[in-house]
Amino acid sequence: xxxxxxxxxxxxxxxxxxxxxxxxxxxxxxxxxxxxxxxxxxxxxxxxxxxxxxxxxxxxxxxxxxxxxxxxxxxxxxxxxxxxxxxxxxxxxxxxxxxxxxxxxxxxxxxxxxxxxxxxxxxxxxxxxxxxxxxxxxxxxxxxxxxxxxxxxxxxxxxxxxxxxxxxxxxxxxxxxxxxxxxxxxxxxxxxxxxxxxxxxxxxxxxxxxxxxxxxxxxxxxxxxxxxxxxxxxxxxxxxxxxxxxxxxxxxxxxxxxxxxxxxxxxxxxxxxxxxxxxxxxxxxxxxxxxxxxxxxxxxxxxxxxxxxxxxx
Amino acid sequence: xxxxxxxxxxxxxxxxxxxxxxxxxxxxxxxxxxxxxxxxxxxxxxxxxxxxxxxxxxxxxxxxxxxxxxxxxxxxxxxxxxxxxxxxxxxxxxxxxxxxxxxxxxxxxxxxxxxxxxxxxxxxxxxxxxxxxxxxxxxxxxxxxxxxxxxxxxxxxxxxxxxxxxxxxxxxxxxxxxxxxxxxxxxxxxxxxxxxxxxxxxxxxxxxxxxxxxxxxxxxxxxxxxxxxxxxxxxxxxxxxxxxxx
Numbered sequence: 001x002x003x004x005x006x007x008x009x010x011x012x013x014x015x016x017x018x019x020x021x022x023x024x025x026x027x028x029x030x031x032x033x034x035x036x037x038x039x040x041x042x043x044x045x046x047x048x049x050x051x052x053x054x055x056x057x058x059x060x061x062x063x064x065x066x067x068x069x070x071x072x073x074x075x076x077x078x079x080x081x082x083x084x085x086x087x088x089x090x091x092x093x094x095x096x097x098x099x100x101x102x103x104x105x106x107x108x109x110x111x112x113x114x115x116x117x118x119x120x121x122x123x124x125x126x127x128x129x130x131x132x133x134x135x136x137x138x139x140x141x142x143x144x145x146x147x148x149x150x151x152x153x154x155x156x157x158x159x160x161x162x163x164x165x166x167x168x169x170x171x172x173x174x175x176x177x178x179x180x181x182x183x184x185x186x187x188x189x190x191x192x193x194x195x196x197x198x199x200x201x202x203x204x205x206x207x208x209x210x211x212x213x214x215x216x217x218x219x220x221x222x223x224x225x226x227x228x229x230x231x232x233x234x235x236x237x238x239x240x241x242x243x244x245x246x247x248x249x250x251x252x253x254x255x256x257x258x259x260x261x262x263x264x265x266x267x268x269x270x271x272x273x274x275x276x277x278x279x280x281x282x283x284x285x286x287x288x289x290x291x292x293x294x295x296x297x298x299x300x301x302x303x304x305x306x307x308x309x310x311x312x313x
Numbered sequence: 314x315x316x317x318x319x320x321x322x323x324x325x326x327x328x329x330x331x332x333x334x335x336x337x338x339x340x341x342x343x344x345x346x347x348x349x350x351x352x353x354x355x356x357x358x359x360x361x362x363x364x365x366x367x368x369x370x371x372x373x374x375x376x377x378x379x380x381x382x383x384x385x386x387x388x389x390x391x392x393x394x395x396x397x398x399x400x401x402x403x404x405x406x407x408x409x410x411x412x413x414x415x416x417x418x419x420x421x422x423x424x425x426x427x428x429x430x431x432x433x434x435x436x437x438x439x440x441x442x443x444x445x446x447x448x449x450x451x452x453x454x455x456x457x458x459x460x461x462x463x464x465x466x467x468x469x470x471x472x473x474x475x476x477x478x479x480x481x482x483x484x485x486x487x488x489x490x491x492x493x494x495x496x497x498x499x500x501x502x503x504x505x506x507x508x509x510x511x512x513x514x515x516x517x518x519x520x521x522x523x524x525x526x527x528x529x530x531x532x533x534x535x536x537x538x539x540x541x542x543x544x545x546x547x548x549x550x551x552x553x554x555x556x557x558x559x
Binding site: 036037038039040136137138163164165166167168169170171192193194195207232236237240253254255256257294297298301302 | 353354355356357453454477480481482483484485486488491492495496499509510511512513514515516517534535545546547550551554555
């Protein structure tokens with residue numbers, strides 16, 4: 001049975017269409033990422049799935065049952081970590097875990113076994129007598145995740161769990177998610193960080209309530225149709241202003257390491273250098289690179305706005 | 314006022330909390346017009362350092378001159394000469410765009426005439442005239458972000474602190490934002506960025522990485538990548554921060 005099946009989900013708040021008809025499935029042991037900026041509709045999808053919000057249209061099937069009408073079933077079988085998770089600040093790490101275990105009526109024996117495993121995952125054992133409020137941001141997130149796992153849900157749903165967490169703690173957090181998935185837990189996770197998108201088994205790139213793409217990250221990466229070049233320069237913003245309107249490149253985007261331009265006419269490295277010289281753009285080097293997910297996302301957003309522009313005309 | 318030619322001049326800066334050295338003998342300089350990235354793991358001492366630089370917390374020892382003012386003596390002057398844009402912004406959602414600008418103008422001590430001129434300037438610059446009297450809540454996130462940046466610049470500070478300025482913003486708006494930052498840098502404004510977003514860090518001219526209260530790396534992003542033989546800043550960061558634990 002596929003744990004999560006969503007068909008044509010729509011949800012509006014007043015005049016704002018937050019989710020405009022999306023469909024996807026999350027399979028057993030899969031990490032599925034909802035990737036997109038704030039306001040893309042990620043939280044709305046998650047809240048409808050965990051039965052906190054009714055959809056306007058569409059169908060949400062959780063472990064074979066319709067979410068509507070089965071609220072109790074959904075809530076006792078899903079692990080949900082909202083954006084602002086509230087731990088009990090004045091309880092210790094261990095007390096927090098016990099509290100969530102008791103809440104879900106998990107016997108003390110089972111709690112003991114689980115805690116051993118969760119401490120191994122989270123490396124929180126040395127801090128088990130520390131109050132939650134005295135933990136670092138990354139440790140708080142790991143404790144929140146551990147609390148949510150105390151009732152051993154088969155499906156876990158996390159809304160931007162790593163927001164504001166440093167890269168090392170984020171990477172540790174993702175290691176835990178991956179090992180849970182490896183054991184057969186299905187994971188639905190939202191994030192605005194592109195580097196995390198690449199760690200998912202499957203992703204939906206979300207923008208303004210729509211899926212711009214839904215695929216495995218490596219398939220999406222291969223979908224970039226033109227050769228992509230990196231122009232390294234100390235004057236990246238001047239270079240951008242000179243190049244972004246040129247016909248020669250279908251995409252020209254600012255990145256931290258320079259400009260990424262797509263060579264739709266196959267000029268190659270030498271040809272591109274010629275264009276830069278003609279336009280008096282200073283550069284240090286030009287070389288071929290592979291597209292990353294941010295390149296893909298930018299292209300899809302641009303294609304989308306061009307299509308909707310044509311429709312309006 | 315002291316003029317060392319740097320917007321931020323820090324020497325042997327230390328801050329203790331009890332016996333804990335939150336910031337441990339840190340030294341660095343930031344030039345006018347520089348975009349300086351300030352990175353580190355949670356708890357490495359970034360926030361403590363920034364609070365000292367903003368005149369919100371006294372150092373235990375060492376020296377720090379910010380925009381020409383001493384963090385021990387001139388804390389009020391520092392506050393007038395720096396701007397601060399918080400993570401996920403601090404605009405009043407239920408005020409209109411114009412009201413927000415006027416409000417912050419007041420907070421920064423501008424007089425009525427200055428507020429009027431500055432409001433017009435900003436609405437021009439942000440191309441927000443059409444939306445001047447709409448509620449801030451109704452604006453797309455990318456616009457709110459540019460607005461938050463502009464209100465932090467109302468009192469024409471020499472130095473502006475940005476805390477994860479583009480997290481949660483779509484990739485296009487993020488780039489528009491960085492184009493604004495580069496323009497400010499060309500005008501001579503100094504930009505001090507803290508972020509956990511390594512793509513964002515790479516837009517900076519120079520990066521420092523803190524670990525256990527110390528600055529353990531300080532260089533151009535490109536040079537750091539070469540030094541650590543890493544393709545991305547993410548890799549560099551992981552290697553730098555985990556070096557001791559490993």
